[in-house]
Amino acid sequence: MKIYVLIKRVWKLEGNFHIEDGKLDESHSSYMINPYDACAVEEAVRLKQKYGGEVIAISVDSGDAAGPLQTALEMGADQAIWIDPGKGSGDAFTTAHALADFFEGEEADVILAGPVSIDEGSGQVGPGLAELLEIPALTNVTNLELSGEKAILKREVEGDKEMVITSLPFLMTIVERLDSPAPMLDIKDAESKSLEKWTWKNKRYVNAKTETIDILPVSKKKGKRLEGDVRQQVGELMDILRREAKIFQ
The missing domain is CATH 3.40.50.620 (HUPs)
Structure with missing residues (x-):
């Protein structure tokens, strides 16, 4: 086989x-x-x-x-x-x-x-x-x-x-x-x-159906480090989610 x-x-x-x-x-x-x-x-x-x-x-x-x-x-x-x-x-x-x-x-x-x-x-x-x-x-x-x-x-x-x-x-x-x-x-x-x-010699006039014309690098924002103890960090994180990410209204 x-x-x-x-x-x-x-x-x-x-x-x-x-x-x-x-x-x-x-x-x-x-x-x-x-x-x-x-x-x-x-x-x-x-x-x-x-x-x-x-x-x-x-x-x-x-x-x-x-x-x-x-x-x-x-x-x-x-x-x-x-x-x-x-x-x-x-x-x-x-x-x-x-x-x-x-x-x-x-x-x-x-x-x-x-x-x-x-x-x-x-x-x-x-x-x-x-x-x-x-x-x-x-x-x-x-x-x-x-x-x-x-x-x-x-x-x-x-x-x-x-x-x-x-x-x-x-x-x-x-x-x-x-x-x-x-x-x-x-x-x-x-x-x-x-x-x-x-x-591959016998290509039979086969042309590609797709072509990559551009590759765009993924742009990422710089991360932010939260300061203070755990309670302060949680408070700051919740504030960021509310103001910037607008997850909480």
């Missing part, structure tokens, strides 16, 4: 962000694997351990996807593939098309992805890829069982649960953690695993 996991490189939240002329200066930024995608890697490794097969992590990135893909290998993926889409602006639409072109020559039984990425949060790549490949797409999956060519999935739906039976191949996005222990890291063996680069 071939299990693919979609990976995205995202900014480290605790890192420093430098914005110049409305664009992020990447020379000051550090990156990591999207946390939701890391959960998908864990689930893919669990599926391999239970049903056999291999796990392939795949990422579309015009920058440097080596770091996040290496993380996926250390988590237990057997192989990593980096799709270079070339120069130009990319978005969820072009990413889905690049992946679809790659999968035209590949056999995939299950494709996993995180529900969203922490940077853009569109949640469109997975379902968009499934649409292009004409395979079922199941989102917010909480449990999965395979039986031959059938899959039984449970998913969250507006605060309730839904059970779905589908056939392979299919794509699913998972919640943060499924109800099973995480697999052990495979850091030592990761050094011997392959990371291949695949250049």
